[in-house]
Amino acid sequence: MKPIAVLALLATGVAIAQPPPRDTLVSPEIQSDKRVTFRVRAPNAHRVTLFGAWMPIGSEEPMTKDTEGVWSVTVGPLAPNGYLYTFNIDGVTVADPINPDVKLRQRTSASLLEVPASPAAPWDVADVPHGSVEVNWLKSRVIGDTRQVFVYLPPGYDKQKSRYPVLYLFHGSGDVAASWTQAGKANLILDSLIAAKKAVPMIVVMPLGHAVPFGSAPEIQAKNLPLFEEYLLKEILPWAESKYRVAPGRRNRAIAGLSMGGGESSNIGFAHLDLFSAIGVFSSSGGADFANRHKAVISDAKAVNAKLSLFWLAMGKQDAGYARGKQFADLLEQNGIRHDWVETEGGHVWAVWRWCLAQFAPMLFHT
């Protein structure tokens, strides 16, 4: 027991517990020129490297050790946005031990670096009215557990009696229900767009996109899409429409997602054009089975085009899934199905997905 090490006496005399011993190390440190220095104290380590979401997958930045055992590296300048990063210390990949901004994931930790823009980007905390994010714990009979559903409510939701259109927004495979708000800043993006009158006030419903356990064997994982579809349509939609002041009808419903969530949004959206009028697919595709699965719908492009006011596909040029995404757009093109195919700089990363949402949301619910 070392009580002295864990109790500090404030000047006010209030005893508080603190992690012993205090360390004044700073990481990450963002310079004014947007270069960023990462530091980790590991005096016994032989090799320490950095990997960040702005780097090509499989690459690494070697870090160098100073006389006090602190390893560091300076990178950039980086484009203002949010980036996941990890350290590898003698073969163990870890989050930055002193950065409080930890990206919550299905498995393995990473840290979040936020490089703010000037003027503020849509995902920065700006001086605009802020909506709120309501976290619900919902028992699912379809899936058999109690799980979180995150719901963005626009500024003034509690003050006004209006009904709002709804975007159903799905995360990627490594993510959790918190990801679109924690890493994606979906709420801040909507706050900014609504304040600038670029997007109409809307509700955003963000369920957990895993209907089978993450990391399941392929034969189990194959059940994720149909089970998630059932969960979404039988439980989430009716619940959201009964709990929140939701504007009725398909014109007021959009569906979008990133990576795995883009596979969910394209497939569920296409199977239920009676329910959704806009689809967003970020860094994803409909999957290799899409043409088969939706044969009848695809063959009647005229009916699809009459129903979908927006079918928006976006892909980072450096995304490992680029070719697959482009193939999907080609399939739509060949069948005369109206869509947008947008390419942007970047890989399979949150910087791209924040940008996607900031582009996609303003196009919704104008009819």
Next chain:
Amino acid sequence: MKPIAVLALLATGVAIAQPPPRDTLVSPEIQSDKRVTFRVRAPNAHRVTLFGAWMPIGSEEPMTKDTEGVWSVTVGPLAPNGYLYTFNIDGVTVADPINPDVKLRQRTSASLLEVPASPAAPWDVADVPHGSVEVNWLKSRVIGDTRQVFVYLPPGYDKQKSRYPVLYLFHGSGDVAASWTQAGKANLILDSLIAAKKAVPMIVVMPLGHAVPFGSAPEIQAKNLPLFEEYLLKEILPWAESKYRVAPGRRNRAIAGLSMGGGESSNIGFAHLDLFSAIGVFSSSGGADFANRHKAVISDAKAVNAKLSLFWLAMGKQDAGYARGKQFADLLEQNGIRHDWVETEGGHVWAVWRWCLAQFAPMLFHT
């Protein structure tokens, strides 16, 4: 670039990104007898240890390496509850790299271990109606930034027109605004108590308790309490009472906190007996200055006792701040101020604070 390593093709044909390479390691693994095995893959490490919140501060559990470079240790059986833990790998303290349940903190990472109880403890996810947690982003003129305020709304809040009493609940020094729900499970505790009719339905408002930056020099840190008091009374209370359906008056307001937050609740509560009718102090005290600061109030025990329906102090017997907390209770005793002093097994840990809330909440708002 190693695209093969990061793209897995689902049986459904939907391409998803995954952390390369997949690792089937499990940590933590909870045995049926409540013993727990921790594992970390660190083939190049020379010494790996575990520290967990069930252990005395300053102690460690050495871990042993198998032929595949996986270090492990089995501990317990542990009493069902939630515990922070960290690994130390060759001198670097890190969260468990593969446990997704990361405890968000002001600085430094830790992981959370949840040992479920049977039958369910109040903090376990039980089959009861669940309230929600609304995360608000509020601009503070007092503090000069935009910060989160977490608000628990009891089950049925959106369905009923009732007004609800409010508990203002504060976290500890190392914590963030999410801590009382993420690590403390305050919402699940209230859900369970309300379902069992042990507590009345209430709103719980959980602001960020740091009004000056965490880790500030002592002369800055000394300003935290008065600044937080101003923030709470000028901004949080009026905002909460205007946004939520709050029952009016001091009989419907309680204030409580853990560690640093207990210093805040005791001092702010005592200075504003006109605003609060119940005070909870978990693993804390009023601070060495309390008698001086509240001289006039303390000298009139009769008036205090007439106003406070509950003044509840709880302390873990193994808490490094035990003596300070007991001194505070003695000060109250000597001055004839009615209070409860409750001792429990445990240190300065979330297992104790969950228990505290589960004891405290049922005593509130019966008048």
